[in-house]
Amino acid sequence: MLKDITLGQYFPIDSPLHRMDPRTKILSLILLIVAIFLANNPWAYVLAAAFTLLVVALSKVPVSMYFRGLKPIWFVIIFTALLNIFFTPGTKIYLFGYRTPMTWEGLILAGKMALRLVLLIISSSALTYTTSPILLTDGIEKLLKPLAKLGLPTFELAMMMSIAIRFIPTLIEETDKIMKAQKARGADFESGSVLHRVKALAPMLVPLFISAFRRADELAVAMESRCYQGGEHRTRLNEIRFHLIDAFAGLLMLAFFAAVIILRIIL
Amino acid sequence: MAIEISNLNYVYMAGSPFEKHALQNVNLTISDGEFVGIIGHTGSGKSTLIQHLNGLLKPTSGTICVDGVDITAKGADLKKLRQKVGLVFQYPEHQLFEETVYKDIAYGPKNMGLTQDEIDERVREAMNYVGLTDKYMNRSPFELSGGQKRRVAIAGVLAMRPDVLILDEPAAGLDPSGREEILTQIKALYLARKMTVLFVSHSMEDVARAAGRIIVMNRGTVAMDGKPSEIFSHAKELRSMGLDVPQITQLAASLAERGIPIDNNIYTIERAKATILMLLAQKEKGAK
Ligand SMILES: Nc1ncnc2c1ncn2[C@@H]1O[C@H](COP(=O)(O)OP(=O)(O)OP(=O)(O)O)[C@@H](O)[C@H]1O
Ligand SMILES: [Mg+2]
Numbered sequence: 001m002l003k004d005i006t007l008g009q010y011f012p013i014d015s016p017l018h019r020m021d022p023r024t025k026i027l028s029l030i031l032l033i034v035a036i037f038l039a040n041n042p043w044a045y046v047l048a049a050a051f052t053l054l055v056v057a058l059s060k061v062p063v064s065m066y067f068r069g070l071k072p073i074w075f076v077i078i079f080t081a082l083l084n085i086f087f088t089p090g091t092k093i094y095l096f097g098y099r100t101p102m103t104w105e106g107l108i109l110a111g112k113m114a115l116r117l118v119l120l121i122i123s124s125s126a127l128t129y130t131t132s133p134i135l136l137t138d139g140i141e142k143l144l145k146p147l148a149k150l151g152l153p154t155f156e157l158a159m160m161m162s163i164a165i166r167f168i169p170t171l172i173e174e175t176d177k178i179m180k181a182q183k184a185r186g187a188d189f190e191s192g193s194v195l196h197r198v199k200a201l202a203p204m205l206v207p208l209f210i211s212a213f214r215r216a217d218e219l220a221v222a223m224e225s226r227c228y229q230g231g232e233h234r235t236r237l238n239e240i241r242f243h244l245i246d247a248f249a250g251l252l253m254l255a256f257f258a259a260v261i262i263l264r265i266i267l
Numbered sequence: 268m269a270i271e272i273s274n275l276n277y278v279y280m281a282g283s284p285f286e287k288h289a290l291q292n293v294n295l296t297i298s299d300g301e302f303v304g305i306i307g308h309t310g311s312g313k314s315t316l317i318q319h320l321n322g323l324l325k326p327t328s329g330t331i332c333v334d335g336v337d338i339t340a341k342g343a344d345l346k347k348l349r350q351k352v353g354l355v356f357q358y359p360e361h362q363l364f365e366e367t368v369y370k371d372i373a374y375g376p377k378n379m380g381l382t383q384d385e386i387d388e389r390v391r392e393a394m395n396y397v398g399l400t401d402k403y404m405n406r407s408p409f410e411l412s413g414g415q416k417r418r419v420a421i422a423g424v425l426a427m428r429p430d431v432l433i434l435d436e437p438a439a440g441l442d443p444s445g446r447e448e449i450l451t452q453i454k455a456l457y458l459a460r461k462m463t464v465l466f467v468s469h470s471m472e473d474v475a476r477a478a479g480r481i482i483v484m485n486r487g488t489v490a491m492d493g494k495p496s497e498i499f500s501h502a503k504e505l506r507s508m509g510l511d512v513p514q515i516t517q518l519a520a521s522l523a524e525r526g527i528p529i530d531n532n533i534y535t536i537e538r539a540k541a542t543i544l545m546l547l548a549q550k551e552k553g554a555k
Contacts, residue, residue: 011283011284012284013284064282177356177361178361178362180318180323181354181356181361181362182362182374183349184321184349184353184354185349185374185375185378185423185424186349186350186375186427187374188346188378202364203362206364207363207364210361210409211361
């Protein structure tokens with residue numbers, strides 16, 4: 001289960017998507033998400049799905065990785081789909097003699113919502129799979145730069161983000177280790193009543209928090225002892241720059257976005 | 268409690284670019300009552316191997332039998348297995364969580380569903396084994412020193428009265444006297460409880476002193492397996508695996524090179540001392 005959490009995991013290969021500027025990818029993702037939520041007819045959905053598939057293909061990351069990213073949220077997808085199917089008012093379809101009737105509207109809504117969720121996860125994964133955490137936060141920082149004039153501490157925000165992203169795998173690994181150690185002492189995290197399972201979490205969460213605090217402390221000391229100072233005068237080893245490929249990608253993205261809007265207006 | 272491992276393979280993160288074949292075709296039999304030292308360079312698969320022995324990792328292929336029962340089979344009783352095969356992880360003090368030492372050690376027995384009296388008995392017994400006196404019972408484990416925390420953690424596993432005790436680097440990160448104490452206690456425990464002990468270490472010295480059999484891991488395979496004297500006679504191979512023979516064995520080898528008739532299977536300081544004193548005595552006698 002823990003090994004299925006792939007968000008925030010970078011997939012180090014070479015692909016057109018990997019070579020793009022992180023800013024292009026972040027802005028494109030935002031546009032794509034907006035487009036997915038603006039889509040309100042079948043054609044727009046088909047278009048959004050096709051576009052997402054194109055992104056997946058361009059990323060050269062194996063499709064199985066994307067499926068793995070979906071695994072932890074299958075439950076949410078199916079649960080919301082069931083709620084939608086049975087609790088949306090509309091034309092009733094009685095199937096298998098269920099007490100609560102399904103409705104056509106519910107079925108369609110469920111399909112739409114499920115598709116939206118899946119596309120959302122896949123497209124966000126495409127960003128994190130193809131962008132290393134450092135580039136990602138560099139990109140976010142650059143994009144937030146204009147807000148620095150308004151007094152927003154963009155540099156610090158970006159730093160906090162990169163640290164948070166950096167420590168996701170570490171914490172997962174740590175959780176895995178602690179879970180194993182407690183299992184070796186007979187802990188049972190998988191069966192029993194909900195109350196029992198919540199109680200069983202304490203032996204895992206307490207050591208996890210302690211180690212997270214310890215790590216934070218160590219990191220702070222390490223940064224300070226190397227005279228870390230953020231902010232204005234810090235330069236970078238690798239500056240991020242827009243290339244021709246970003247122009248192509250940007251145009252393609254805008255064309256797709258325009259198409260979704262047009263479909264929304266004319267249909 | 269014999270353990271039989273046949274054709275064990277394990278792959279981490281199969282199907283991703285981080286795929287790592289951590290164990291390759293491992294075949295081992297560990298008999299009842301053995302004290303086995305497992306050594307190998309960093310990343311050679313030691314921790315991966317031992318996590319298979321109580322069912323925390325499922326083999327990618329291969330089988331493991333503990334006490335004649337195939338633990339890799341579907342529906343194997345892992346809870347029972349984990350009581351029989353106690354595993355102490357690397358830096359076990361990182362897993363302490365209770366308010367008091369007593370409660371933390373009682374966690375394992377409690378999970379076994381024992382009565383209060385039995386739990387109490389086992390906690391006291393385990394504390395006794397690792398040399399923690401009663402005054403620690405109601406202290407918070409978090410205010411103890413590193414070495415004391417480690418003992419609490421080891422006691423937490425011992426309190427389940429396992430037949431097989433597996434320790435992953437029990438002496439890592441301790442000062443020399445702390446190492447010494449932990450190792451001595453493990454050895455004493457082995458003799459007192461007559462359990463099977465598997466003991467992972469980086470240190471040839473530690474393994475040489477305690478174990479009756481040494482397994483050398485190299486890049487996910489078993490490279491050597493035998494008595495300490497056999498293993499340490501292959502100094503060159505060991506060096507090529509990034510390991511070394513104990514310093515005292517090196518000393519004995521250099522002495523032998525200079526023509527001193529010293530035993531070639533010396534790997535503890537005590538033994539070296541006795542042998543050298545004996546040689547000196549012989550020499551004196553010869554001079555007279
Ligand atoms: N959770 C994991 N995910 C992916 N790879 C792993 C994981 N744990 C270990 N590995 C890899 O498997 C190999 C064997 O690791 P293992 O921890 O068994 O080595 P070890 O012999 O115990 O090393 P050490 O002496 O450093 O503790 C290493 O190359 C390691 O990088
Ligand atoms: Mg290890």
